[in-house]
Amino acid sequence: MQKVYVLDSSVLLHDPKAVFQFQDNDVIIPFVVLEEIESKKRLQDNVGQAAREAIRNLDKLRNNGQLSQGVNLPGGGKMRIELNHYSKGILPVNSDMSMGDNRILAVSLSLAREEERTVILVTKDIAMRVKADALGILTEDYYNDKVSLPEIKDEILTLKLEDDEVAQLYQQNAIDWRESLPPNNCFRTVLSDHCVLPLVSSPDGHKLIYCLGQGRASWDIRPKNIEQSWALEMLHNPEIKLVNLMGPAGTGKTLLALASGLEQTVHDELYLRMLCARPIIPFGKDIGFLPGEKEQKVRPYMQPIYDNLEYLLRARKEKDRERSGESIVESAIDLLVKKKQLEIEVLTYIRGRSIPHRYLIIDEAQNLTAHEVKTIITRAGEGTKIVLCGDTDQIDHPYLDKESNGLAYIASRLKGQSFYGQVRLIHGERSDLATRAANLL
Missing domain, CATH: 3.40.50.300 (P-loop containing nucleotide triphosphate hydrolases)
Known part of the structure; x- marks a missing residue:
């Protein structure tokens, strides 16, 4: 079943192409988010760059129709600019509606009451997610660019070498391996005397390179x-x-x-x-x-x-310039x-x-x-x-x-x-x- 995702300004400033990342689900952008992005567009840093790119992406979508009515997205869903239609008292008493975050929360809560589909507020702001949860609004972080790295121990592979292969490593710093290896991967081999040799596979995956070959050092720095x-x-x-x-x-x-x-x-x-x-x-x-x-x-x-x-x-520490004019x-x-x-x-x-x-x-x-x-x-x-x-x-x-x-x-x-x-x-x-x-x- 299709869902409705409400995007916070932090998501678009993090990924200007975020509107295209929700497959066949509908994407809602509150009008206040446009105002917040516009306020950042003149910045000369990465935030300003992201704001400008996000605005350009939304401007291109105008060719598909009116943003207030909803336009089709490449993934099959629709994107719509939502006005801040909140009823009085929808948020707790004394909530400051001049705050952008509160206006986004009000829009999300209104949509959740109107829509039969699931409405989810997507934001990178941790405090915003906490406030949304307190109001009963479903909320998520933006997961599109999240990655999970494997455990360090899972990245290091152990190989068993024969005595003649170890001797060849000491002499030539590298040996041809009998099967294809993942390129530039870290390996280790434990010798009979419990000494551990650090090895790296070659970029083509056909060789093993001894990392301490010829007493590897850089600028007198040794590992x-x-x-x-x-x-x-x-x-x-x-x-x-x-x-x-x-x-x-x-x-x-x-x-x-x-x-x-x-x-x-x-x-x-x-x-x-x-x-x-x-x-x-x-x-x-x-x-x-x-x-x-x-x-x-x-x-x-x-x-x-x-x-x-x-x-x-x-x-050497620089000397203070002497009165005599010495450089x-x-x-x-x-x-x-x-x-x-x-x-x-x-x-x-x-x-x-x-x-x-x-x-x-x-x-x-x-x-x-x-x-x-x-x-x-x-x-x-x-x-x-x-x-x-x-x-x-x-x-x-x-x-x-x-x-x-x-x-x-x-x-x-x-x-x-x-x-x-x-x-x-x-x-x-x-x-x-x-x-x-x-x-x-």
């Missing part, structure tokens, strides 16, 4: 656990164009990505430049507008990247920027760019939507490698959660592709204090 061994192998494999590193704080995601990038950009010259970026989403209360030029404004948001770079480069001593980071081997950018300016022959690191990628991640990956030009780093348990974006974010979306959609590899790091290596705190607090 401290088996997950980091898998990560470094994928980061250094030029055939793997997209690497997804997921794990809790302190597991070494950003450090390994930067170390590998410096090694391949500065030493090996496989890439013209290393480009580092992260979404501009503050943790806790925002401090407002920051003074200065673009570099000065984004520096506080990019500080974690600078911290890791300073650790890797062992940069300031440039740090190693500034030298790399000056030589155009390093670029630190904000994702706001990445749209429309074509980025060839770069080693591109996107930190805190869990705060990106599926659409934003797609936009970033499609910027990659010839010879570019992209590394995504993030933790789905540390999401600061108001409309994203563990099952609905760009990092999990990529892991779900691209697993098994020859150009894609992912490692889920577990063990914290930042410090004993950080590891214990992460486990106990």
Whole structure:
């Protein structure tokens, strides 16, 4: 039986194409939702972009008829703009009807009383779902882009190797495997002395690669656990164009990505430049507008990247400019920027760019939507490698959660592709204090 779905503005700002995702069911958009979306359309951030796209999609539907009367959707259902027809007293006494949320709730409650079909309010706003439930309105989260990742232990496969195969791995760092393997998958084998060897299947799935071959190290950084061994192998494999590193704080995601990038950009010259970026989403209360030029404004948001770079480069502290006019001593980071081997950018300016022959690191990628991640990956030009780093348990974006974010979306959609590899790091290596705190607090 067909259902009626009432969409909140948070759904359309999260996915501008949400009206097309409800199959043959009817979709209702309260008029107040249009007003809320219109108020966001002039913003220059991702919310403003989503608002503009949502309005364009609704404008195209006008070609199918009057939105107030209902227009046919490709999936078989209908979409209709609903006026705020609520009766006095439909909500609890003293409810402020000037609030957009209350007007949406009133529309949903009116429709539920009028319709013989099931009426469901769809919203990304947790508080809105709680209020709807208190009023007896059926409510759901927007599930279209939600994914469920398998358990970490289910992603790691164990292989049994013969003694001659182990010897060949030590000598040649790789062996041909007797059957087809999933590409770029993490494997382990346990030897007779209980030693564990980290292995990765090749992009074509025909070989097993020993991850510590020739004492794998990047910029003097060596792996401290088996997950980091898998990560470094994928980061250094030029055939793997997209690497997804997921794990809790302190597991070494950003450090390994930067170390590998410096090694391949500065030493090996496989890439013209290393480009580092992260979404501009503050943790806790925002401090407002920051003074200065673009570099000065984004520096506080990019500080974690600078911290890791300073650790890797062992940069000397800059001396204060002396009154005699002696020039300031440039740090190693500034030298790399000056030589155009390093670029630190904000994702706001990445749209429309074509980025060839770069080693591109996107930190805190869990705060990106599926659409934003797609936009970033499609910027990659010839010879570019992209590394995504993030933790789905540390999401600061108001409309994203563990099952609905760009990092999990990529892991779900691209697993098994020859150009894609992912490692889920577990063990914290930042410090004993950080590891214990992460486990106990």
